[in-house]
Amino acid sequence: xELTGAQSLIKSLETEGVEVVFGLPGGAILPVYDPIIxxxxxxxxxxxxxxxxHAAEGYAQVTGRPGVAIVTSGPGATNVVTxxxxxxxxxxxxxxxxxxxxxxxxxxxxxxxxxITGITAGVTKHNWLVTDAADIPRVIAEAFHVATxxxxxxxxxxxxxxxxxxxxxxxxxGPVDLPGYCPAGAPDPAAIAAAAELLRAAERPVLxxxxxxxxxxxxxxxxxxxxxxxxxxVTTLMARGAFPDSHPRCLAMPGMHGNYTAVTAMQQAxxxxxxxxxxxxxxxxxVDAFAPRAQVVHVDVDRAEIGKVRRPDVxxxxxCRAAIDALNAxxxxxxxxxxxxxxxxxxxxxxxxxxxxxxxxxxxxxxGTPVLKPQYVLEQLRDATPSDTILVSGVGQxxxxxxxxxxxxxxxxxxxSGGLGTMxxxxxxxxxxxxxxxxxMVWAVDGDGCFQMTAQELVTASSERIPVKIAILNxxxxxxxRQWQHMFYEERYxxxxxxxxxxxxxxxxxxxxxxxxxxxxxxxxxPAIEKANEIDDRPVxxxxxxxxxxQVYPMVASGSSNDDIVxxxxxxxxxx
Amino acid sequence: MSAGSPAAxxxxxxxxxxxPGPRTGKRLRHHVVSLLVENxxxxxxxxxxxxxxxxxxxxxxxxxxxxxxxxxxxxxxxDVESAPLEQVVDQLDKLVNVVxxxxxxxxxxREAELLLVTVAADAVSRxxxxxxxxxxxxxxxxxxxxxxxxxLASAPEALDDFEEVMRPYGIRELQRTGRIALHKLxxxx
Numbered sequence: 001x002e003l004t005g006a007q008s009l010i011k012s013l014e015t016e017g018v019e020v021v022f023g024l025p026g027g028a029i030l031p032v033y034d035p036i037i038x039x040x041x042x043x044x045x046x047x048x049x050x051x052x053x054h055a056a057e058g059y060a061q062v063t064g065r066p067g068v069a070i071v072t073s074g075p076g077a078t079n080v081v082t083x084x085x086x087x088x089x090x091x092x093x094x095x096x097x098x099x100x101x102x103x104x105x106x107x108x109x110x111x112x113x114x115x116i117t118g119i120t121a122g123v124t125k126h127n128w129l130v131t132d133a134a135d136i137p138r139v140i141a142e143a144f145h146v147a148t149x150x151x152x153x154x155x156x157x158x159x160x161x162x163x164x165x166x167x168x169x170x171x172x173x174g175p176v177d178l179p180g181y182c183p184a185g186a187p188d189p190a191a192i193a194a195a196a197e198l199l200r201a202a203e204r205p206v207l208x209x210x211x212x213x214x215x216x217x218x219x220x221x222x223x224x225x226x227x228x229x230x231x232x233x234v235t236t237l238m239a240r241g242a243f244p245d246s247h248p249r250c251l252a253m254p255g256m257h258g259n260y261t262a263v264t265a266m267q268q269a270x271x272x273x274x275x276x277x278x279x280x281x282x283x284x285x286x287v288d289a290f291a292p293r294a295q296v297v298h299v300d301v302d303r304a305e306i307g308k309v310r311r312p313d314v315x316x317x318x319x320c321r322a323a324i325d326a327l328n329a330x331x332x333x334x335x336x337x338x339x340x341x342x343x344x345x346x347x348x349x350x351x352x353x354x355x356x357x358x359x360x361x362x363x364x365x366x367x368g369t370p371v372l373k374p375q376y377v378l379e380q381l382r383d384a385t386p387s388d389t390i391l392v393s394g395v396g397q398x399x400x401x402x403x404x405x406x407x408x409x410x411x412x413x414x415x416x417s418g419g420l421g422t423m424x425x426x427x428x429x430x431x432x433x434x435x436x437x438x439x440x441m442v443w444a445v446d447g448d449g450c451f452q453m454t455a456q457e458l459v460t461a462s463s464e465r466i467p468v469k470i471a472i473l474n475x476x477x478x479x480x481x482r483q484w485q486h487m488f489y490e491e492r493y494x495x496x497x498x499x500x501x502x503x504x505x506x507x508x509x510x511x512x513x514x515x516x517x518x519x520x521x522x523x524x525x526x527p528a529i530e531k532a533n534e535i536d537d538r539p540v541x542x543x544x545x546x547x548x549x550x551q552v553y554p555m556v557a558s559g560s561s562n563d564d565i566v567x568x569x570x571x572x573x574x575x576x
Numbered sequence: 577m578s579a580g581s582p583a584a585x586x587x588x589x590x591x592x593x594x595x596p597g598p599r600t601g602k603r604l605r606h607h608v609v610s611l612l613v614e615n616x617x618x619x620x621x622x623x624x625x626x627x628x629x630x631x632x633x634x635x636x637x638x639x640x641x642x643x644x645x646x647x648x649x650x651x652x653x654x655d656v657e658s659a660p661l662e663q664v665v666d667q668l669d670k671l672v673n674v675v676x677x678x679x680x681x682x683x684x685x686r687e688a689e690l691l692l693v694t695v696a697a698d699a700v701s702r703x704x705x706x707x708x709x710x711x712x713x714x715x716x717x718x719x720x721x722x723x724x725x726x727x728l729a730s731a732p733e734a735l736d737d738f739e740e741v742m743r744p745y746g747i748r749e750l751q752r753t754g755r756i757a758l759h760k761l762x763x764x765x
Contacts, residue, residue: 121622122629126672129617146672180614180675304666 005133006031006164009097010039012140015172018068020044020059020435022052026072027112029099031164044435044464049076051428051457053083057092058432061415062390062440064217066093066147067432073099074112077158078119082422085123087154089419090238091215093147094154102162103131117158125153126181130160133168141173150183151302152215184301187318187326194314195273195297196330200337202271202295204345205231208254208283211238211418212276212300216320219243219411222275225324228331230339232349234262236277238418241408251349255283256556257400260356261349263554263562264576268348269294276300276320279309280419289561299323355575358404359568360550370522374398374473374546378405380525381443381471385533388413389441390433394426394450397479400552402445413440424453430468431461441469441533448474448498448505455508461539462513469532470514470541475548476500483551500545509541518543606635607661608685608757611650611668612676615641619673623650630667633658636754647675651756678759685757689732692717693739694725696746705745712738723748 003011009032013021020042025033036043046052049071056067071080077098087094101110117127126146128139139157147155199205213222219242226233226249233243234254243250254262266272272294277283284290287309298305298312299320306315316323331337360375378401391406392415393399399416408414415433417425430444451472461468482496509516515535519528519542532540553568567574613619620639627634633655642649654664665677680687697705697719705724706716714728728738732755739750 117618118621121618121625125670178672181672302670304663304670306666307660308663308666 001169002167003170004031004035004164005130005136005159005166005168007035008133008136008168008170009140009159009164010035010041011170012137013041013068014039015137016140016144017065021068021070022046022055022059022432023070024049024052024072024076026074026076026099028073028101028161029070029076029097029159029164031161032070032097032099032159043070044431044460044466046428046460047456048454049079050082050424051431051454051460053080053094053096054086054422054425054428054454055432055435055457055460056094056096057083057087057090057425058392058415058429059436060087060092060094060432061090061429062412062433063436064215064412065436066095066144066152068095068097070097071099072112073101073116074114076112077114077116081120081123082420084120084154084156086417086420086422086425088123088125090417091152091211092154093152095143095147096154096156098156098158099164100129100158100160103160104162106160116156120156123154124156127156127158129158130163133163133166136163136168137170137173142176142178145176146178146181150181151212151300184303184317184319187299187316187323189326191314191316192323192326192330195316196327196334198271198295198297198314199229199231199273199327199331200334202231203341204265204269205229205271205273205342206251206265206269206294207231207233208236208266208272208274208277209233209239209242210236210275210277211242212320213239213242213324214276214411216276216301216322217411218275218319218321218324221321221324221328223247224328225331228328229337230342230346231273232265232346234258234266235408236280236283237403237416239277240403240406240414241411244409245407246409251353253403255280256285256558257404257552257554258283259358259404260554260565260567261352263556263565264352265349266291266294267562271295271297273297274299274312275324278305284309285556285560285562289563356554356567356571359570360553361570371547372520372522372525372545374401374475374544374550375405376522377471377473377519377525377544377546378402378445381445381529382406384526384529385441385443389443390415390437392416392426392430392433392442392444394444394446395421395423395480396447396450397475397483397550397552398445398447398450398473400480401473404552423447423450426450427454427468427470428457428460430470431457431466434461434466434468444468444470446470446472447479448472448476448500449478451505452498452503455512458509458512458514458539458541465537466539467536468539469535470539472505472541472543473546474500474505474543475546475550477548479548479550480552486551487555487557505541505543509539509543512539514539514541516541516543518545520545605655605657606682607654607656608680608682608687608755609652609654609661609665609668610678610680610757611652611674612642612647612678613650614673614675615646615648616673619648620650622671622673623652623668626667626671627652630664631658632664636752638754638756649756651754653755680757680759684760686760687732687755687757688729689735689755690727690729690753691735691738691750692725692727693742693750694718694723694748695742696722696748697724698722701745705742708741712741714738
């Protein structure tokens with residue numbers, strides 16, 4: 001049967017099981033928008049293409065399925081570069097279709113022409129320029145295959161207008177044949193045995209869990225590994241929820257703003273088992289001083305991560321699920337590990353936890369009226385929402401407080417921008433998350449600086465009836481930058497003040513069809529959250545006026561050793 | 577190969593030598609990485625872009641079709657002091673258009689390179705240049721009034737020597753292709 005290239009594209013997306021796309025039409029992509037009218041695929045019209053990309057990321061992060069965005073050529077395509085880079089850093093499967101000028105016009109500086117495959121080569125797993133409509137089924141199948149297999153990531157398909165208008169036929173592409181693309185296979189049994197041996201012998205092991213465990217749906221296998229070994233677990237920013245915070249062996253988050261026990265456990269460990277984590281500089285601090293006494297087992301589906309930062313003693317190139325299952329089988333076959341062997345280590349960790357819990361001052365010194373602390377807002381929000389609530393955040397102080405003070409007990413309940421650190425991620429990502437999991441409550445915790453970058457997507461949420469809830473921790477500053485200027489630039493505050501009431505967030509929210517609420521004191525916090533929780537027919541925005549001076553503790557200064565972790569001022573006299 | 581070595585998990589890498597070995601006692605900075613790539617538009621940009629954004633240095637690069645029209649071969653001489661060779665290879669392996677990677681240690685490879693050089697040569701010096709060219713197995717391919725152009729295809733080190741020998745006569749222009757390489761053949765049956 002004959003059809004247009006555009007119809008062929010939509011048919012391919014339907015064949016891939018796509019249920020929703022986020023997008024915004026324009027000149028070069030016009031032909032593709034016609035068959036969307038007749039398609040089963042839900043199209044969500046964003047207000048800026050960056051929003052389409054981040055919404056697709058939010059969708060992908062909570063569902064595990066690839067997020068899809070469709071945008072036009074030129075500025076539409078360049079606006080989606082930030083989400084592609086974000087998804088590349090955080091290994092989020094994304095398929096972005098960009099319109100392109102007609103093949104005959106490519107290279108002539110045509111209207112809204114940009115070399116988007118060239119621009120995005122460094123921030124995608126791969127990209128394609130379709131030049132023949134007959135290739136569409138094959139290219140789309142390849143795009144989804146590459147995005148979702150091995151280490152997941154974003155891909156881009158550039159789609160010229162004449163290819164969309166061409167007459168073609170659609171044939172099932174059959175199995176993907178990419179001779180240069182071979183995701184990691186089964187783990188090497190000898191390496192698994194070597195890793196199991198190290199785990200048996202270790203006296204101070206730490207399981208260093210990264211986002212790869214979530215991507216591989218390996219949480220149950222990880223829980224079994226902890227049962228078998230009794231080893232404590234740290235979950236990186238990308239892995240929060242991969243292992244429940246409520247588990248006694250969970251030490252929560254390590255790194256620059258990780259808690260004292262998680263950071264110090266890695267420093268003192270004699271064995272680190274890195275599971276889908278990549279020794280990111282925010283985790284290691286000064287690399288030469290990181291976990292100096294630890295042997296390292298590194299499991300990663302991406303061979304290039306092995307030895308990139310730290311040379312492991314045992315390398316396992318495999319998907320985390322396959323590797324952990326194999327490790328568990330090997331450990332079981334070798335007989336039970338006596339739990340008391342780790343008793344001194346666990347006792348030490350418990351003692352650190354007792355001495356150095358996460359703390360904040362309930363009041364700022366000298367403040368006349370009660371000050372609203374951001375950590376208090378997060379504690380109240382955590383306790384007033386279901387445990388499987390999906391929490392989304394932007395980037396900055398609020399993000400660190402959110403990961404510190406939330407209790408993540410379920411996989412895929414934490415959505416944030418980790419590697420790229422993209423301010424403005426939260427609002428569109430929350431929309432995508434709610435579309436992906438309409439059965440869940442979705443809260444975004446955002447900073448006032450972040451909110452101003454992408455807030456217009458709440459118009460999308462209102463018009464599409466996507467009831468996300470946004471808690472702005474409004475401290476009137478670019479808070480994390482202010483914190484660094486406070487600590488490292490002698491309190492010379494340069495271009496970080498934003499004002500608490502310009503814009504008026506409540507009026508802005510109402511103008512975008514949301515319910516807007518304002519909270520200025522601690523006793524108003526819970527009633528406002530409860531009110532927001534009851535609203536399910538439109539988005540809600542709460543403007544929490546929080547303490548401008550609050551700092552994120554603990555902190556390891558950039559480039560410092562994790563041994564030099566700076567704890568909260570009230571804990572600085574406590575013996576380590 | 578040890579159990580823990582990254583290449584042990586399979587894949588389509590052709591494992592040769594993991595790191596520049598001190599086998600000669602002299603540290604070798606150059607390694608040839610030979611890539612079999614799909615013969616498609618933009619592949620060279622993807623390879624070169626990867627080197628640029630990861631901060632890997634390229635000494636030379638040669639690209640040409642192979643006997644199979646679906647594939648081209650890119651021979652890259654990598655500065656192994658700018659990045660561990662293993663990391664260069666692993667990152668290249670992630671490019672979808674790169675089908676096979678062979679890393680060739682200089683001691684395990686037959687290397688060759690082509691040079692064209694235009695040397696000042698008047699009536700007096702011309703015969704000397706031609707004689708020297710013959711000594712190196714080079715061929716005079718063009719003769720002008722006050723210069724001649726000589727072509728030499730040989731091992732890269734021979735090209736280096738020849739360049740030095742020609743220098744006193746006055747090199748007007750010089751172009752080298754960058755080295756290409758294939759594995760040495762075994763002689764055991």
